[in-house]
Amino acid sequence: xxxxxxxxxxxxxxxxxxxxxxxxxxxxxxxxxxxxxxxxxxxxxxxxxxxxxxxxxxxxxxxxxxxxxxxxxxxxxxxxxxxxxxxxxxxxxxxxxxxxxxxxxxxxxxxxxxxxxxxxxxxxx
Amino acid sequence: xxxxxxxxxxxxxxxxxxxxxxxxxxxxxxxxxxxxxxxxxxxxxxxxxxxxxxxxxxxxxxxxxxxxxxxxxxxxxxxxxxxxxxxxxxxxxxxxxxxxxxxxxxxxxxxxxxxxxxxxxxxxxxxxxxxxxxxxxxxxxxxxxxxxxxxxxxxxxxxxxxxxxxxxxxxxxxxx
Amino acid sequence: xxxxxxxxxxxxxxxxxxxxxxxxxxxxxxxxxxxxxxxxxxxxxxxxxxxxxxxxxxxxxxxxxxxxxxxxxxxxxxxxxxxxxxxxxxxxxxxxxxxxxxxxxxxxxxxxxxxxxxxxxxxxxxxxxxxxxxxxxxxxxxxxxxx
Amino acid sequence: xxxxxxxxxxxxxxxxxxxxxxxxxxxxxxxxxxxxxxxxxxxxxxxxxxxxxxxxxxxxxxxxxxxxxxxxxxxxxxxxxxxxxxxxxxxxxxxxxxxxxxxxxxxxxxxxxxxxxxxxxxxxxxxxxxxxxxxxxxxxxxxxxxxxxxxxxxxxxxxxxxxxxxxxxxxxxxxxxxxxxxxxxxxxxxxxxxxxxxxxxxxxxxxxxxxxxxxxxxxxxxxxxxxxxxxxxxxxxxxxxxxxxxxxxxxxxxxxxxxxxxxxxxxxxxxxxxxxxxxxxxxxxxxxxxxxxxxxxxxxxxxxxxxxxxxxxxxxxxxxxxxxxxxxxxxxxxxxxxxxxxxxxxxxxxxxxxxxxxxxxxxxxxxxxxxxxxxxxxxxxxxxxxxxxxxxxxxxxxxxxxxxxxxxxxxxxxxxxxxxxxxxxxxxxxxxxxxxxxxxxxxxxxxxxxxxxxxxxxxxxxxxxxxxxxxxxxxxxxxxxxxxxxxxx
Numbered sequence: 051x052x053x054x055x056x057x058x059x060x061x062x063x064x065x066x067x068x069x070x071x072x073x074x075x076x077x078x079x080x081x082x083x084x085x086x087x088x089x090x091x092x093x094x095x096x097x098x099x100x101x102x103x104x105x106x107x108x109x110x111x112x113x114x115x116x117x118x119x120x121x122x123x124x125x126x127x128x129x130x131x132x133x134x135x136x137x138x139x140x141x142x143x144x145x146x147x148x149x150x151x152x153x154x155x156x157x158x159x160x161x162x163x164x165x166x167x168x169x170x171x172x173x174x175x
Numbered sequence: 176x177x178x179x180x181x182x183x184x185x186x187x188x189x190x191x192x193x194x195x196x197x198x199x200x201x202x203x204x205x206x207x208x209x210x211x212x213x214x215x216x217x218x219x220x221x222x223x224x225x226x227x228x229x230x231x232x233x234x235x236x237x238x239x240x241x242x243x244x245x246x247x248x249x250x251x252x253x254x255x256x257x258x259x260x261x262x263x264x265x266x267x268x269x270x271x272x273x274x275x276x277x278x279x280x281x282x283x284x285x286x287x288x289x290x291x292x293x294x295x296x297x298x299x300x301x302x303x304x305x306x307x308x309x310x311x312x313x314x315x316x317x318x319x320x321x322x323x324x325x326x327x328x329x330x331x332x333x334x335x336x337x338x339x340x341x342x343x344x345x346x347x348x349x350x351x
Numbered sequence: 352x353x354x355x356x357x358x359x360x361x362x363x364x365x366x367x368x369x370x371x372x373x374x375x376x377x378x379x380x381x382x383x384x385x386x387x388x389x390x391x392x393x394x395x396x397x398x399x400x401x402x403x404x405x406x407x408x409x410x411x412x413x414x415x416x417x418x419x420x421x422x423x424x425x426x427x428x429x430x431x432x433x434x435x436x437x438x439x440x441x442x443x444x445x446x447x448x449x450x451x452x453x454x455x456x457x458x459x460x461x462x463x464x465x466x467x468x469x470x471x472x473x474x475x476x477x478x479x480x481x482x483x484x485x486x487x488x489x490x491x492x493x494x495x496x497x498x
Numbered sequence: 499x500x501x502x503x504x505x506x507x508x509x510x511x512x513x514x515x516x517x518x519x520x521x522x523x524x525x526x527x528x529x530x531x532x533x534x535x536x537x538x539x540x541x542x543x544x545x546x547x548x549x550x551x552x553x554x555x556x557x558x559x560x561x562x563x564x565x566x567x568x569x570x571x572x573x574x575x576x577x578x579x580x581x582x583x584x585x586x587x588x589x590x591x592x593x594x595x596x597x598x599x600x601x602x603x604x605x606x607x608x609x610x611x612x613x614x615x616x617x618x619x620x621x622x623x624x625x626x627x628x629x630x631x632x633x634x635x636x637x638x639x640x641x642x643x644x645x646x647x648x649x650x651x652x653x654x655x656x657x658x659x660x661x662x663x664x665x666x667x668x669x670x671x672x673x674x675x676x677x678x679x680x681x682x683x684x685x686x687x688x689x690x691x692x693x694x695x696x697x698x699x700x701x702x703x704x705x706x707x708x709x710x711x712x713x714x715x716x717x718x719x720x721x722x723x724x725x726x727x728x729x730x731x732x733x734x735x736x737x738x739x740x741x742x743x744x745x746x747x748x749x750x751x752x753x754x755x756x757x758x759x760x761x762x763x764x765x766x767x768x769x770x771x772x773x774x775x776x777x778x779x780x781x782x783x784x785x786x787x788x789x790x791x792x793x794x795x796x797x798x799x800x801x802x803x804x805x806x807x808x809x810x811x812x813x814x815x816x817x818x819x820x821x822x823x824x825x826x827x828x829x830x831x832x833x834x835x836x837x838x839x840x841x842x843x844x845x846x847x848x849x850x851x852x853x854x855x856x857x858x859x860x861x862x863x864x865x866x867x868x869x870x871x872x873x874x875x876x877x878x879x880x881x882x883x884x885x886x887x888x889x890x891x892x893x894x895x896x897x898x899x900x901x902x903x904x905x906x907x908x909x910x911x912x913x914x915x916x917x918x919x920x921x922x923x924x925x926x927x928x929x930x931x932x933x934x935x936x937x938x939x940x941x942x943x944x945x946x947x948x949x950x951x952x953x954x955x956x957x958x959x960x961x962x963x964x965x966x967x968x969x970x971x972x973x974x975x976x977x978x979x980x981x982x983x984x985x986x987x
Contacts, residue, residue, distance in 0.1 A: 109288035125300030129223035146338035159250035280708020297686030326561035339481035341647030342488035344610040426516040448563030
């Protein structure tokens with residue numbers, strides 16, 4: 051067990067990811083305010099993206115923009131570009147989801163005049 | 176590997192996330208969320224992902240904040256409830272389980288920054304080595320995004336198009 | 352509802368900043384192959400400049416009319432992107448295989464370069480238009496609400 | 499030329515969808531014909547696709563011309579082609595069914611409405627064919643985003659259901675992406691065929707196990723597997739009547755197909771976690787979903803909600819079928835998936851027509867059908883026979899093959915679960931028909947509205963399809979056994 055904790059302490063960004071993911075998850079599921087739920091959702095999505103970006107890191111490597119135009123490329127000197135591509139797509143998906151969810155929130159507010167989930171459920175009945 | 180630069184950033188990250196979650200007034204919460212995005216972009220730049228950091232700074236700190244604010248202007252800017260009910264039992268059981276699963280699964284991941292990890296040696300070197308020869312594009316992220324995996328990018332663009340159409344469908348009742 | 356801002360400083364700064372922001376958007380778009388950036392960020396920045404003009408000068412100013420017209424072009428960017436892909440199909444390759452683009456006088460790598468450039472423009476157009484469209488949607492308040 | 503077929507199947511609805519906003523600006527009335535034309539062409543192409551697959555084996559389509567582990571690959575094999583025919587034909591019928599009633603209610607918003615439906619159909623195509631884990635994620639998001647908006651378009655309660663659907667759906671997508679991240683970190687690739695060579699030997703790695711669990715949780719939310727089904731009943735009940743069939747027959751099924759792909763084509767049927775076979779766990783979960791879903795359906799009062807729980811129970815049955823782990827069970831499960839897609843579409847068509855014509859919302863209202871709607875009652879009887887599993891309907895043969903497979907594998911728990919869920923399904927349909935045939939309360943004074951022809955035609959077509967699936971079950975299951983089985987089963 052102690053070994054495991056030591057292993058985790060060597061990846062502080064993983065611990066940050068876990069904290070953000072769980073906290074956001076909790077807010078997203080249990081908070082009663084719709085906008086707060088979306089803030090939780092935003093944090094969950096960014097934390098997953100954070101996890102993906104952390105995969106790409108290589109010790110002592112630089113950004114994946116090639117320095118010299120010609121000549122062979124040493125792959126170990128550049129960070130892994132594929133997770134960056136995945137995260138770019140995931141960020142776009144995130145902002146698209148945010149747009150749709152905010153549109154739903156605005157439509158719900160127009161109909162029920164509140165952002166409190168329990169209030170809305172009361173008015174539904 | 177030293178963490179002297181990273182640790183303070185990560186602490187700031189969690190603090191700003193906590194601020195966005197805990198602040199009752201929603202407009203400040205959204206601004207704090209914007210600063211959270213900004214710190215996230217810094218961390219990513221530090222991790223060697225300038226493209227992702229750039230997008231996060233523009234989209235997360237900029238666009239998302241604008242979307243949130245526009246919605247809040249049209250709706251209620253405050254979380255008026257004072258007392259919060261106790262957390263449901265399912266969350267109390269489920270979250271620790273999920274956290275345990277996350278940590279359990281991570282214990283077999285390759286070390287952080289390991290240049291010999293499968294992700295670093297299997298496919299990605301092909302992109303790095305051939306990008307210049309295949310596409311004349313020095314920014315490998317762009318060449319993977321727009322050529323090697325261009326189809327994903329097409330669908331990504333479709334996602335944002337879908338979101339635009341969905342907002343029109345949900346919110347604009349009078350004009351097409 | 353969005354209205355024109357009445358502060359002179361804001362108006363002046365807007366006039367000064369918006370062209371700069373647009374220039375920066377174009378720079379980011381076209382230098383995406385050499386540095387960080389590319390179609391998506393370029394599109395967002397360009398869209399943001401138009402949103403800024405709507406927020407500052409109001410939706411009825413001549414400057415913002417462009418943005419209002421642009422919204423009807425939803426799908427144009429995707430048509431550019433998919434059109435490039437379709438040209439590749441016509442050229443005999445797979446969908447989005449830029450090597451099959453029929454451009455005389457260019458070898459394969461240059462064709463791919465051109466393909467990347469064109470599709471980036473497609474992405475930028477689509478993203479800019481959609482961002483403006485979402486902002487219009489979120490800030491529209493229709494009269495038939497409040498049941 | 500025929501190797502472009504998968505791309506063509508995607509491009510037909512997709513190109514129509516992106517040109518609709520511009521066409522619709524001037525000619526709003528063109529939206530519906532264009533959408534129907536695109537999906538008809540797509541259905542024809544999907545039938546051609548099956549013929550080509552039968553003739554010349556599977557098609558692997560590499561987008562951008564890059565060979566698979568580098569680029570993105572689509573796999574068009576027996577399984578994908580059969581599913582594609584089912585889904586595209588169902589999409590066509592649902593589109594015809596969705597016509598006149600939605601046009602009047604939506605007014606000018608008809609343009610985005612049809613655009614989103616076409617995007618949903620295009621996304622479904624993508625998920626069925628995708629041979630790349632991340633590609634599946636992106637398509638799932640397109641399908642989900644259009645699904646949220648289409649549920650919410652009804653306004654009122656539907657908005658709240660759509661919001662809950664969005665929260666849970668996004669949670670599912672995040673968990674799936676997390677799983678993909680773990681897989682990528684442990685193997686370095688996203689392509690399914692490439693993963694299939696690396697994952698089996700890594701099954702002892704905790705990262706792969708965790709990634710698999712996260713992907714299953716994510717897709718489980720999307721497919722509304724029993725404990726994770728929270729979003730589905732509300733969303734289906736409150737969605738517009740024209741949209742419920744799309745969601746019920748397309749959205750949950752494609753998540754299930756994505757899971758089948760990952761389970762059988764990437765991880766492999768023989769995979770074990772800590773000496774527990776993964777398939778065994780699947781059967782357990784499926785059995786739970788099948789029984790509890792059917793039981794919950796029995797307790798419902800709203801017609802659409804009852805059918806929604808019926809669908810949840812069927813997801814469990816399909817999981818039992820594919821999880822048994824022998825060819826008969828797998829083919830039976832996939833065949834049942836096809837049947838379930840048809841049945842769900844049929845039931846929601848009927849619920850929509852009953853609502854339109856007699857204002858039926860709850861089970862009590864069904865009494866209004868008595869002696870008034872012979873064609874509707876007849877269609878409902880056919881659907882009920884298939885849902886419960888009487889010959890000669892497709893539902894019977896699906897369950898028959900699942901039970902055969904379970905007996906072959908001597909998995910008596912699975913047999914018991916199928917039988918219990920069948921009995922419960924029979925019980926809730928008896929509850930329905932009791933209202934229609936034996937209800938003594940006088941029918942209320944509601945004057946029925948004549949249903950448009952398109953509704954009647956679509957109900958007739960799917961009812962016929964249910965019987966045809968039963969009559970032709972042998973060749974279909976034979977085809978599945980020949981071409982659609984994963985290796986190692």
